[in-house]
Amino acid sequence: MLYSSALLVLLKSVKGFHLQSSEDTILFLLSFIASIIIGFMIINAGKGRHIEFSDAIIGFLMLNLGVETTTVFSAINSIINGIISERAVVYQSDKSKKYFNTAMFTVIAYVVGTIARQLLRYISFSQKYFMFSLAYSVIFIGLYLIFNALIVKIEYTLSTGKNFKFSSESIKLLIINFVVSSMLTATLYIINETSGILGSILVAGDLIILHYCFFIYRKLQVRNEAIKALIDITGNIVKYGDFRDKCKHLIITLKDLIPYNICAMYTFEIEDDDITYPIVYNGPKDIDIGELSIDLSNEGTTLKTVKEGKIYISRDIKRDRKINITGRLAEYCSAMIFVPIKSGDKIVGLMMLGGGQDLIEFSNNEVYDIFNILSNQMALAIENDSFYNNIKNKADRDYLTKLFNRRVLERELDILLKTKTPFSLVIYDIDDFKVTNDTYGHLAGDEVLKMISEVILKSIRKTDVPCRFGGEEIVIIFKDLSKEDAYIISERIRQNIETTPVHIGSESIYITVSGGVSSYPDDGDTKDKIIGAADNILYSECKRKGKNRVCAVSVRGSKNTLMSHA
Known part of the structure; x- marks a missing residue:
């Protein structure tokens, strides 16, 4: 219904479109250029709080060129601004929205222009006087802004299903827009009547400059507000722990x-x-x-x-x-x-x-x-x-693997449990490590531990805590990480270990690991319970069922479907 109405209005306006003289043509083109420049600034300013004067240009054309010509102008201007916004990648390409806006602006320009003309028939004064232009400007701009506000409300309701309410600041800006645009429309008309096209060019230039000043002010205002808020946010960071x-x-x-x-x-x-x-x-x-x-x-x-x-x-x-x-x-x-x-x-x-x-x-x-x-x-x-970690590292690291030692594991778990911070952990056990030691010697076993540790250190976050738990067991604490996310990282580590060779003399061997994942508070409220849950799933679901896999404990110890296979 809307699109068919807009099409009929546009066809009627095209039929009535007429530029009577070269001055009218220059006026049309000048207004078009000014409107595009202002529109581009509005697009780049975004949907935030800002004042715009494109309404004054529409009202000015209504006074000088009539309803039909201005309606065509409004339709073309809306289409061009839609293209500019898409090319500038400032607004996402929503074709249905652009069609809606073009149709609405076309219908509004025609309807409001016609209403304003009809209302002024009942007021008796010459078009040469200031009162006529001011009265027309007030009526047209007022109706134009009201209809535009209704578009915003309708568009928001259709897209979200919620009722849109204008804030007090938005209403204040609408009132300022109304007063300024009404005065500018009347001023543009009077100057054009008294000084001709040259005066209109000068005023249009001033209009663009004025709008640019508001545009820059708006950008600076948003940036300054954001910087102030950011300083408050970053200032609060020092209040928090690690x-x-x-x-x-x-x-x-x-x-x-x-x-x-x-x-x-x-x-x-x-x-x-x-x-x-x-x-x-x-x-x-x-x-x-x-x-x-x-x-x-x-x-x-x-x-x-x-x-x-x-x-x-x-x-x-x-x-x-x-x-x-x-x-x-x-x-x-x-x-x-x-x-x-x-x-x-x-x-x-x-x-x-x-x-x-x-x-x-x-x-x-x-x-x-x-x-x-x-x-x-x-x-x-x-x-x-x-800097803090470097100070701790020498005393807290295992000499061979460069992982944290068991003392760090105990301390970190105590802190996390005391502060009730959610976390997950994985226990890895090297598959057939004794066979590797017996076949290639204990120095080869050391190389296996080094390779696994290097893979782990390259695959975890800087805030995770990798620790050597025992001879061939490694535990990684994932702070504030869900069991699902911990499983994803643990499984990728397993895959990387499986595909990384260990060079023993002229020979290259491949090693696999199995891992059990548990989390706090799902799997216990003490260190022993959480580590025990991961250890149990490691042996019951990984070691006994083929090795080279990672399994996770589900809530309260039932078996989880999170399982990897070699």
Whole structure:
């Protein structure tokens, strides 16, 4: 119904479209150029709070060129602005929405222009007087803004199913828009009548400059508000405990500032690590840690972009050739922001944010300063954490494997249980390790332990705690990680160990491991219960059923379907 009405209105307007003189043609083109420039600034300013003067141009044309010509102008202008927004990748390509807006603006321009003309028939004064232009401007702009507000309300209700209510600030801006646009419409008309086309050109130029000033003010306002909020957020980081807690607090509080759907924080050594998982992440529940992993051993498209060391904003991940995002991550994100964390010239971490239209609009407000502050603060936190860990490492590391010793395991578990922090752990046991020692000697056994430890250290997060538990047993604590996510990492480690050779003289041998995964609080409330649950599933479901696999304990000890096979 709407589209057929819009088509009929447009056809009628095209039929009545007429530019009587060269001055009218210049006026039409001048208004068109000014409207496109203003429209482009509005598009880049996003949906936030801002004042626009394109309504004044529509009202000015109504006064000078009539309803039909202005209706055609409005339709063309709406189509062009839709194309610009798509090409600029500022708004996502929603064709149905663009068709809806074009149809609505066409109908509104015609209906409001006709109503205003009819109402003025009952008012007796000459078009040469200021009162006529002001009266027409007030009526037209008032009705035009009311109808536009109704579009916003209808569009929101149709897309969300919820009732839209204008805030007091939005109403205030509408009133300012009404007053300013009414005055500008009348002023443009009077100047055109008294000074001709040259006066209109000068006023149109002033209009663009004025709108540009509001545009810059809006961008600066958004950026300053965001920086102030960010300073408060990063200032609160010092109140939280270890590095993982700082990161967790940061990404949760960032949600109030940055409209993301998914946020993940990574730390890594690009030269040493094979794969990196986020230390912490926040997003939809069906996105697991495996889908957020970054392969550092294979320099793919996304990693190359990250290694450039610059903040990168992708406003359309499907069309962007500098990144490659697939799987469910691409379903939740149409835009992504990558913020490398640098210590000196070295990239030591990454913050990744993914979202939709709201994130795109946020990124249009000169946000590089915001992300630079974030990057610098996180770099400082990583440096402090590394310094602290280096002090502890010598006394807490196993000499052979470079993993933490059992004392660290006991201490970390005590802290996590005391603070009631959820965690998961995996116990690995090397398959047929005694056979390897008997066949190749104990030095070969040492090489096996070194290889397994190297694979583990390259495959876990910097906040995970890998410990040598016994002779051939290794435990990894995954802080604040669900059992499902811990299983994913543990299984990938098993696969990497299976495919990594150990060189014994001129011979290469391959080793496998089995692993049992448990978690707190699901599988117990003490160290012995949690480790015992993982140990039991390791032997009952892995060792006795073929080895070379990882199994996880389900809630309260029943067998879990999470199981890998060689």
